[in-house]
Amino acid sequence: MSIYLVLMGAPGAGKGTQAKKLEDELGLPHISTGELFRYNLKNETELGKLAQTYINKGNLVPDNITVAMVRERLTQDDCKNGAILDGFPRNPAQADALEQLLSEFNGEISVVPYIHVDQDYLVERLLKRAEIEGRADDNEETIRARMLVFEEQTQPLLDYYEERGLLVRVDGDQSIDDVAQELFKVVRVKL
Ligand code: ADP
Numbered sequence: 001m002s003i004y005l006v007l008m009g010a011p012g013a014g015k016g017t018q019a020k021k022l023e024d025e026l027g028l029p030h031i032s033t034g035e036l037f038r039y040n041l042k043n044e045t046e047l048g049k050l051a052q053t054y055i056n057k058g059n060l061v062p063d064n065i066t067v068a069m070v071r072e073r074l075t076q077d078d079c080k081n082g083a084i085l086d087g088f089p090r091n092p093a094q095a096d097a098l099e100q101l102l103s104e105f106n107g108e109i110s111v112v113p114y115i116h117v118d119q120d121y122l123v124e125r126l127l128k129r130a131e132i133e134g135r136a137d138d139n140e141e142t143i144r145a146r147m148l149v150f151e152e153q154t155q156p157l158l159d160y161y162e163e164r165g166l167l168v169r170v171d172g173d174q175s176i177d178d179v180a181q182e183l184f185k186v187v188r189v190k191l
Contacts, residue, residue: 001106001107001108002079002080002081002082002083002102002105002106002107003026003028003081003082003107003110003191004082004083004084004085004102004107004108004109004110005022005026005028005082005083005084005085005109005110005111005112005113005187006085006088006089006098006109006111006112006113006161006166007019007022007084007085007086007112007113007115008112008113008114008115008154008157008158008161008167009114009115009116009117009172010117010119010122010147010150010154011122011126011143011146011147011150012117012121012122012123012125012126012129012143013115013116013117013122013172014115014117014172014176014179015032015086015087015115016032016034016035016086017176018115018176018179018180018183019032019084019086021176021180021183021184022084022180022183022184022187023084025180025184026084026187026191027081028081028082028083028084029078029079029083029084030083030084030086031070031073031074031079031083031084031085031086031088032086032087033066033069033070033086033087033088033090034086034087036069036073037051037055037061037069038135041055041136047065047069050065051065055136055137056136056137056142057142057145058137058141058142058143058144058145058146058149059145059149060090060091060149060153063091063093063094063097066088066090066094067094067097067101070085070088070098070101071101074101074105075105082107082110085098089157090149090153090154090157091153091154091156091157092153092156092157092160095157095160109161109166110166110190110191111166111168111186111187111190111191112161112166112167112168113168113169113170113183113186113187114158114167114168114169114170115170115172115179115183116169116170116171116172116173117172117173118173119147121173122147123140123143123144123147126138126143127140127143130143166190168186168187168189168190169186170182170183170186
């Protein structure tokens with residue numbers, strides 16, 4: 001059976017950085033919906049054009065578009081043993097859609113690591129990242145919108161996965177390597 005990890009955390013909590021470390025550690029591909037969207041924006045694909053206005057405002061791209069993109073990615077050959085999902089699901093409807101997808105692939109979610117960082121640090125971190133990476137959606141207004149989306153739409157998923165015994169918490173306010181070590185430890189227990 002394939003193994004799927006769902007990495008959760010607010011914008012700026014370090015999901016992308018840690019997902020790459022997990023990818024090396026577990027040998028499973030890292031799938032970031034944010035990265036997939038940015039690739040499509042950059043290459044001006046049809047999908048990119050559909051998603052652009054939502055992303056630039058810090059809103060979620062509609063579920064049908066996002067789910068279709070994830071489905072397509074998960075059917076690729078490198079995902080046959082599973083994947084590390086980063087940025088998906090982001091609301092209850094996407095969580096249901098993922099469940100369905102995984103049952104089609106004869107897989108299930110093994111663990112949901114939640115990288116927790118205090119809200120106050122997050123905006124600061126994101127503004128710093130904006131200077132370094134120049135991401136179009138890293139301006140203060142969009143950052144606040146993404147935080148709100150996280151609180152309103154994504155946070156309920158933490159309870160949902162907790163109730164199912166899948167959620168493990170990791171303190172994200174440590175050095176990158178220390179977060180990674182803690183993450184590997186809690187993930188291993190569940191695999
Ligand atoms: P963040 O650093 O805010 O977590 P991401 O790189 O994960 O950002 O995502 C950037 C943007 O891409 C989001 O603000 C949203 O517009 C879009 N996006 C990413 N994942 C999803 C998703 N699962 N559903 C809908 N929109 C998404």
